[in-house]
Amino acid sequence: MGFWLLRRLGQIIPTLLILSVLIFALQQLMPGDPALILAGEERGDPAVLAQIRAELFLDRPIWEQYGRWLWRVLHGDLGFSWRIREPVATLILQKLPVTLQLGGMAFVIACCIGIPLGVLSAVYKGRWPDVLVNAVALAGISTPNFWLGIMLILLVSVHLGWLPPSGYVPLSEDVWQSLATTIMPAFVLGNAISAVLMRHTRAAMLNALSQDYVRTARAKGLGERVVVLKHALRNALVPVVTLGAIELGRLLAGAVLTEQIFTIPGFGKLIVDAVFNRDYPVVQGVVMVVAVVTVLLALVADILYLLVNPRLRHA
Amino acid sequence: MSGESPARRAFRQFFRHWLAVFGLAVVVAFALAAVLAPWVAPYDPLQTSWSLVRKAPSAAHWFGTDENGRDVLARVIYGARASLMAGVVAVSLAGLIGVPLGLLAGLAGGWVETIISRVADAMLAVPFLILAIALAAFLGPALENAMLAIAITASPVFARLARGMALEAKNTDWAEAARAMGNPPWRLALLHVLPNIIPPLMVQATLSIAEAIIAEASLSFLGLGQQPPSPSWGSMLNSAQRFLTQAPWMAIYPGLAIFLVVLAFNLVGDGLRDALDPRSQKR
Numbered sequence: 001m002g003f004w005l006l007r008r009l010g011q012i013i014p015t016l017l018i019l020s021v022l023i024f025a026l027q028q029l030m031p032g033d034p035a036l037i038l039a040g041e042e043r044g045d046p047a048v049l050a051q052i053r054a055e056l057f058l059d060r061p062i063w064e065q066y067g068r069w070l071w072r073v074l075h076g077d078l079g080f081s082w083r084i085r086e087p088v089a090t091l092i093l094q095k096l097p098v099t100l101q102l103g104g105m106a107f108v109i110a111c112c113i114g115i116p117l118g119v120l121s122a123v124y125k126g127r128w129p130d131v132l133v134n135a136v137a138l139a140g141i142s143t144p145n146f147w148l149g150i151m152l153i154l155l156v157s158v159h160l161g162w163l164p165p166s167g168y169v170p171l172s173e174d175v176w177q178s179l180a181t182t183i184m185p186a187f188v189l190g191n192a193i194s195a196v197l198m199r200h201t202r203a204a205m206l207n208a209l210s211q212d213y214v215r216t217a218r219a220k221g222l223g224e225r226v227v228v229l230k231h232a233l234r235n236a237l238v239p240v241v242t243l244g245a246i247e248l249g250r251l252l253a254g255a256v257l258t259e260q261i262f263t264i265p266g267f268g269k270l271i272v273d274a275v276f277n278r279d280y281p282v283v284q285g286v287v288m289v290v291a292v293v294t295v296l297l298a299l300v301a302d303i304l305y306l307l308v309n310p311r312l313r314h315a
Numbered sequence: 316m317s318g319e320s321p322a323r324r325a326f327r328q329f330f331r332h333w334l335a336v337f338g339l340a341v342v343v344a345f346a347l348a349a350v351l352a353p354w355v356a357p358y359d360p361l362q363t364s365w366s367l368v369r370k371a372p373s374a375a376h377w378f379g380t381d382e383n384g385r386d387v388l389a390r391v392i393y394g395a396r397a398s399l400m401a402g403v404v405a406v407s408l409a410g411l412i413g414v415p416l417g418l419l420a421g422l423a424g425g426w427v428e429t430i431i432s433r434v435a436d437a438m439l440a441v442p443f444l445i446l447a448i449a450l451a452a453f454l455g456p457a458l459e460n461a462m463l464a465i466a467i468t469a470s471p472v473f474a475r476l477a478r479g480m481a482l483e484a485k486n487t488d489w490a491e492a493a494r495a496m497g498n499p500p501w502r503l504a505l506l507h508v509l510p511n512i513i514p515p516l517m518v519q520a521t522l523s524i525a526e527a528i529i530a531e532a533s534l535s536f537l538g539l540g541q542q543p544p545s546p547s548w549g550s551m552l553n554s555a556q557r558f559l560t561q562a563p564w565m566a567i568y569p570g571l572a573i574f575l576v577v578l579a580f581n582l583v584g585d586g587l588r589d590a591l592d593p594r595s596q597k598r
Contacts, residue, residue, distance in 0.1 A: 018437035029453040138585075142578035144529050146536055147570030150556060154563050165559075253442030257533055261556065271445070272537055275452040287449045291441045298440070 008302060012295055019291050020073065023284055024066050030280060034058065037278065038082060078285035083277045088285035091270060099266035101171060102182055102189060102259070103251045107244070109190035110197055115240065117194075118201025123228055125206060133198065140195035145254050149188045149261040156184060166263040185262040189254045193247045200243045204236035211235075238308050245301035249294035325514075325590040335586020341579035345572075349395035358386035360393040360546045369562040379564035382554060387565060390546035391572050397547040398576060401462050401531035401540070402524040408466035409527075410520060413473025414512075418504045420474065421481025432478065435471035443468055447530050451539040458531075458547070461540035465530045469523050476519055480512035514591035521584035525577045532573050548573050 027034075035052040042048040053059045057068055072079070078088035121133035157165035163184055169177040208214065209232050217231045218224075256268035263269070267286065274282035348355055357377075364384035372379040378387035420431035438446065450464035484490050484507065493507050534540040535549025543550060548569040555565035 014433055015437050015440060018433050019440060022434075022437060023449075026449060026453045029450070138581060139574075139578065142525070142574055142581050144532055144570065144573050144577070146533065147552060147566075147573060150552065150559065150566050150570065154559055154566065158560050158563070249442050253444040256444060256448065257536065260537070271448065275448060275537065275539065278452075280453065283449055283452050287441060287445055290445050291437075294442060295440045 004306075005303070008299060012299060015295060016292065019295075020070055020288070021066070023288050023291070024069055026284060026287070027280065028062075034280070073288065078288065079281035081274075081279055081282050083274075083279045083282075088282050091282060092267070092285060092289055095265065095267045095270045098168065098170075098264060099252070099255050099259070099268065101178075102186055102255060102264065102266060103248065105179075105182055105186035106189035106193065106251055106254075107248065109187055110193040110247075111244070113190065114194035114197030115201050115237075118198040118240075119205055119228065119233060119236075121198070121202045122205030122209060133202075137195040137198045140191050143191070145188055145192060146257040146261050148191060149185065149258055152184050152188060153261070166261075168262075168264045168266075181262075182264070185258045185264055188261075189251055189258050192254055193244075193250060196247055196250075197240060197244055200240045201236065204239050205232060208232040208236040238305070241308070242301040242305040245297050245304060248297050249290070252290050252293065332586040332589060334582050335590075338579040338582025338586065341575055342583060345395050345576050345579070346399060348392050349399050352393050352396060356386075356389040356392040358389040360385060360389040361544050362386070369558060369565070371562075372564050378568045379562065381551070381565050382558055382562070387551075387568055390551060391548070391568050394546040394548045394551060394569060394572065395576075397458060397535070397541045397545070398528050398531055398573070401458065401465065402528040402576075402580070405462045405465035405527045405531070406469060406520050406523045408462070409469035409523065410473050410516065412466065413470035413475075414477045414509075414516065416470075417474035417477025417479075418481050418508060421478040422485060422500050422504055422508070428478070431474060435474045435478075438468070438471045439475070443526065444530060444533060447534060448537065448539065451534050456539045456542060458535075458541045458545075461531055461534040464534070464539075465527045468530070469527060472519065472523065473516070476515060477512060480515065481508050484508045484511055514587075518584055518588045518591060521580055521587055525580035525584065528573065528577055528580070 034056070035049045035058060036043050038052050038056075039045070039048050050059075057065055060068075069079075076089055078092070080086070081088055081091060084091065117133045117136070121130040124130045153165045156162050163180055166181075168181050171178045209228075211232075213235075214227060214232050217227045222231075252267065255266060256271060258264075259266045259268035260272050267290075271283060271286040273279070274286070352360075362385060364380075367376070367380045367384035369382055370376060370380045370384075376386050376388065378391060381387055381390065416431050416435075420428040441449075447461075447464045447468045450467055451461050454460035454464060481504070490503060490507060493503055498507075531540055532547070532549035532552070535547040536553045538550070538553065541547030541550055543554075551569040552566060555562070555569070558565055
């Protein structure tokens with residue numbers, strides 16, 4: 001197991017290195033000269049431009065720029081925001097708890113919708129509940145996140161007046177207010193993943209229900225409810241939970257538009273504002289962090305899978 | 316066995332799937348609306364009118380009018396152009412980038428394969444939309460750039476698929492026979508591997524178009540795609556958000572259009588998979 005873990009870690013390093021090259025290369029796509037953007041009013045002054053270029057090492061060869069950039073990133077320095085004049089890492093750390101709260105709630109909601117529906121659909125395979133659940137899942141996958149958000153605001157906030165349409169209250173300030181401001185966006189975010197979780201659950205349950213131990217449990221005369229919920233579901237949840245961990249990366253992507261619609265000051269809003277303000281270091285930093293988090297989540301998923309499935313531990 | 320050809324059987328299977336047929340019908344309807352927009356749309360999508368600002372749906376304006384008095388139905392019809400074009404062009408481009416690289420990786424092996432697969436893995440590590448937003452942001456806001464960004468983001472999926480199929484094909488008896496007869500590798504790739512991977516590629520392409528259409532709408536919603544005043548469903552939703560209380564119809568119809576088209580492509584993709592992949596026929 002230790003050896004396996006080392007090899008798995010060894011696989012991650014080249015992936016992260018290539019990612020760093022790709023993300024650094026993004027800069028080169030940028031139209032125009034960053035020094036001109038940064039100089040602002042003083043863009044006509046060649047001395048100012050030269051100074052900015054020297055400060056940012058823009059006058060050095062490209063590989064040296066990459067080396068310096070990577071060195072700083074490895075030390076947790078993601079550069080300075082051009083607009084807010086603050087370190088990108090600080091900005092990201094400030095926004096992260098908001099997105100984590102949203103993502104956590106979304107994941108819980110997704111599990112609460114996706115897993116029971118998946119079980120239902122597997123138990124009634126081929127009959128109307130299965131067809132209905134699959135239709136709901138397909139509709140869920142096909143609905144653009146941001147449109148669902150807008151429609152929910154229209155229904156719940158504008159028509160019914162039950163929840164505030166936008167804004168955010170931190171958990172530390174007022175738990176109920178915080179939940180009231182995040183439940184809708186969390187539902188929107190969870191919706192897309194619940195469909196995926198439902199499909200995973202259905203497949204895993206169908207597999208589990210065809211196993212010998214389920215036949216044994218039935219033969220013992222156990223009730224169908226016990227067989228399904230205790231014997232089959234427990235085993236089926238193993239792949240579902242690990243696949244679910246990978247889906248968390250998708251949550252981060254979904255958060256971009258969802259936070260924009262509900263004006264929640266999280267990670268997604270940070271990258272969108274940065275895109276609007278042409279604040280490229282922030283865009284780069286956010287993409288880097290999301291990529292690293294996604295790669296690590298995949299690793300966690302693999303380890304989890306190994307831990308909960310003892311049969312694989314010695315393989 | 317009957318004398319039916321595989322293509323004919325696939326065709327028959329596809330049409331037995333009434334949901335897939337429904338999806339195809341919706342796709343065709345939207346494609347026709349996009350192509351025939353100047354004749355189908357009831358009004359000019361760019362024609363503003365101060366007397367018609369944010370009017371509710373009526374007999375004259377079925378989907379209502381927007382904040383500049385433009386007809387929402389006309390804009391939804393013209394918006395199909397941006398969405399469908401973005402979907403089809405971006406995915407074709409993604410296939411043109413990804414498939415040759417994947418075939419190369421699978422057939423060449425060695426360090427070529429390592430580099431190509433590693434880069435594909437790295438790109439797949441970044442969530443689709445985040446990578447597309449980052450690329451589009453650095454390329455600059457324009458529909459062409461959004462399509463390019465989506466194409467680049469979607470290409471590793473095709474590379475991975477093509478590589479897997481090439482690896483599988485490389486070790487079959489018929490590939491061995493083709494090699495033994497002195498066929499060069501590129502000939503093997505073009506004449507023997509490519510025809511075999513077309514069915515799974517078609518399935519992937521259809522599902523990718525659905526994803527690309529959502530991505531284009533998302534980028535346009537963020538102002539990174541189609542630029543105003545040209546209509547696109549994503550940017551229509553963006554402006555609709557500001558008038559949600561006064562003019563909800565501005566938000567309902569463009570979103571419904573995205574939903575229908577994406578649903579249709581997903582249905583066609585699922586139907587194609589059932590028809591083309593004999594292994595997935597569990598039903």
